[in-house]
Amino acid sequence: MIAASIDRACCRTTRFSIFEKEDGCRLESAMSATEVRSQTLKTLEPLSSLSEARLSELAELCHLESVGRNMDPFRARGLAGQVVYLVHGELALTYPDGSSTVLVGGSDDARYPLGRRGRAFTSAKAITDVELIRIDEDLLDIMVTWANIDELLRRFKRVEVKKGDVVIREGGEGDFYYVIESGKCKVERMVGGVSMLLAELKSGNAFGEEALVSEAKRNATITMKTDGMILRLNKRDFNELLREPLMHRVSMEDARQRIANGGQWIDVRYPSEYQYDKLAGAINIPLSEIRDTFGVLDKDREYVLYCQSERRSAAAAFLLAQHGYRAFLLAGGLWGGRGRSP
Numbered sequence: 001m002i003a004a005s006i007d008r009a010c011c012r013t014t015r016f017s018i019f020e021k022e023d024g025c026r027l028e029s030a031m032s033a034t035e036v037r038s039q040t041l042k043t044l045e046p047l048s049s050l051s052e053a054r055l056s057e058l059a060e061l062c063h064l065e066s067v068g069r070n071m072d073p074f075r076a077r078g079l080a081g082q083v084v085y086l087v088h089g090e091l092a093l094t095y096p097d098g099s100s101t102v103l104v105g106g107s108d109d110a111r112y113p114l115g116r117r118g119r120a121f122t123s124a125k126a127i128t129d130v131e132l133i134r135i136d137e138d139l140l141d142i143m144v145t146w147a148n149i150d151e152l153l154r155r156f157k158r159v160e161v162k163k164g165d166v167v168i169r170e171g172g173e174g175d176f177y178y179v180i181e182s183g184k185c186k187v188e189r190m191v192g193g194v195s196m197l198l199a200e201l202k203s204g205n206a207f208g209e210e211a212l213v214s215e216a217k218r219n220a221t222i223t224m225k226t227d228g229m230i231l232r233l234n235k236r237d238f239n240e241l242l243r244e245p246l247m248h249r250v251s252m253e254d255a256r257q258r259i260a261n262g263g264q265w266i267d268v269r270y271p272s273e274y275q276y277d278k279l280a281g282a283i284n285i286p287l288s289e290i291r292d293t294f295g296v297l298d299k300d301r302e303y304v305l306y307c308q309s310e311r312r313s314a315a316a317a318f319l320l321a322q323h324g325y326r327a328f329l330l331a332g333g334l335w336g337g338r339g340r341s342p
Helices: 037-043 050-061 139-157 209-214 235-248 254-261 271-276 287-293 312-321 335-338
Strands: 016-021 024-033 063-068 082-088 088-092 100-104 121-125 130-136 157-161 167-168 176-182 185-191 192-202 221-224 228-234 265-269 300-308 328-329
Touching: 050 139, 082 139, 130 139, 130 335, 139 228, 139 235, 176 235, 209 235, 209 312, 228 235, 254 265, 254 300, 254 328, 287 312, 300 312, 312 328, 328 335
Parallel strands: 016 063, 265 300, 300 328
Antiparallel strands: 016 024, 063 130, 082 130, 088 100, 088 121, 157 228, 167 221, 176 228, 185 192, 185 221
């Protein structure tokens, strides 16, 4: 089981009580072991995607923390390396621009980890006594990843194909994502009325994702060169299990911070568009050429991809993320980031 393989994870859940003495000193003490119910975890995101068995394992590895009124839950123990949820009480959050909001345990917003949606907060204060659930970030990532893979394999449909079968036709609607289990196929595109061979695909290769991510027509025809077997995933399941988990959208503010910290802008539009209104420091890699960068770009560097509307950059970001790159998508594209309208 996953729980047994994570050495640093705790074997029992411990309730932590944080309170303040009369002289202002802050104390933290471990109280009796307390169970975090899997039903509680089921209401949280992205935990709701886990099976009951995985939730039960995770419940034994969580920390349930109680924080007294007027205390800052993160003064001594921050968010670094942890995913934290507010499950009970009211918590005031203050942001860099001086604005603030009140998060209420059990509300729709509280279903998501603190500091992971929208702007990061700079300080927090418990308006009432509150309870937090803390989970090791790496542990959660492992469990969600494996749960996603299990479900992904379950939803793929195996389809037998014959030599000459057209799997995807150029100009058609994007309806499925494919992985070749066995056999070979060729990728062709019409150029000036002539069919041009672009690539050959073999066992283990995947295709069909660009039209699904960018919601565009198929840009090539893919035909089987041999008999074989392909795995097929429908558009709805693709979006749920592959597209969204790999998509990391960031605001313009967050994107600029990543660039300032050493990241790189990638403009995936055509060169003529890029020259017109590129962002400072951006490099131009059109969507049609993004596959050529596999093995060339630095996997230790962050990349923020953009186009006008997010469609092409979404496809490019998906392809990079699928190959292990730290790719981020500028939410809304240039139109959204700069307040333009189409």
